[in-house]
Amino acid sequence: MNQNFRFKPAEIGAFKHKLSDLAVVNFAPECRILGLTNGHFSLIDLIYSVLKKTGKARVIVATWSAGIKDIYQVQWMMQTDLISDFKLLTDHSYTSRKSNYVASIEDIFGVQNIRTSEMHAKFVLIENDKYKVAIRSSMNLNANKTCELFEIDEGPDIYDFLMSYVSHTFDNMEPGFVEESAKVSACVAAFFNKTENLKSSQPVQSSAPARNWWEINNKTE
Numbered sequence: 001m002n003q004n005f006r007f008k009p010a011e012i013g014a015f016k017h018k019l020s021d022l023a024v025v026n027f028a029p030e031c032r033i034l035g036l037t038n039g040h041f042s043l044i045d046l047i048y049s050v051l052k053k054t055g056k057a058r059v060i061v062a063t064w065s066a067g068i069k070d071i072y073q074v075q076w077m078m079q080t081d082l083i084s085d086f087k088l089l090t091d092h093s094y095t096s097r098k099s100n101y102v103a104s105i106e107d108i109f110g111v112q113n114i115r116t117s118e119m120h121a122k123f124v125l126i127e128n129d130k131y132k133v134a135i136r137s138s139m140n141l142n143a144n145k146t147c148e149l150f151e152i153d154e155g156p157d158i159y160d161f162l163m164s165y166v167s168h169t170f171d172n173m174e175p176g177f178v179e180e181s182a183k184v185s186a187c188v189a190a191f192f193n194k195t196e197n198l199k200s201s202q203p204v205q206s207s208a209p210a211r212n213w214w215e216i217n218n219k220t221e
Helices: 020-024 043-054 068-079 099-109 156-172 181-194
Strands: 011-015 032-037 057-063 083-091 114-117 123-127 132-137 148-154
Touching (some): 011 020, 020 032, 020 043, 043 068, 043 123, 099 114, 156 181
Parallel strands (some): 011 032
Antiparallel strands (some): 123 132
C-alpha cells in the first residue's frame, strides 16, 4: 500500500451550482477532489459527471438508502452505455423502510447484483481499464437537499480497500435483499476478523498546497 496516499495534493471546493460537472473539471489519473455541495446536486449527478470523464465503466454503489428516481437514472445510464455492470450494496433494513421499491430494483438489476450488510457507509466504486475511482460521500443514493461532503480519489489504494469489503459481502451473502440480522452480522464480523488491523506509520507531509479553485468555478451560474 502507498503509505503517502492520504497526503497527496487535493482539489478543494465549495459548490453552489446545480452542475456537478464543475466539481470534476480537474479530474485526472491519481487526482483527489474534495468538496462541499449545498444540495443543488446529488450523488447520482456526481456519478454521472465522473462517468462522462472515465467513459463506460463498472459501478458499485454502497448506500444506506436509495430513491427510486435515482435507481431509474442508473438504469438510464446502463441503457445509454455509460455503465457496463451495476451492483448495489445496502443496509438489511432497506426492505422494511422501502418495501415499495424492492421489486422494481430487483427487476432492474437482478437479485444476483444486490447484497445487504450492516451498512451506513456511503461510497461508489467506478472502474474500467483506465481508471479506479472511489467516491466517498455523506450522500445516499437519493435526493440530497442539505450541505453534503464528497471526496473523489482516482487510483488503486482506496478503491481496492473498499472493494475488499464489497467482494467479501458478495461472496458470503445470499443474493438479494436479505433482511435477517444474524446473517448480515455474521458476514460483517467475518470480514473484520480476517482483516489485519492497519499499523500506524509516520505521516509524510506533502509540501504541495491544496489548490482552492472554487471561486473561479462559482463565477459561472
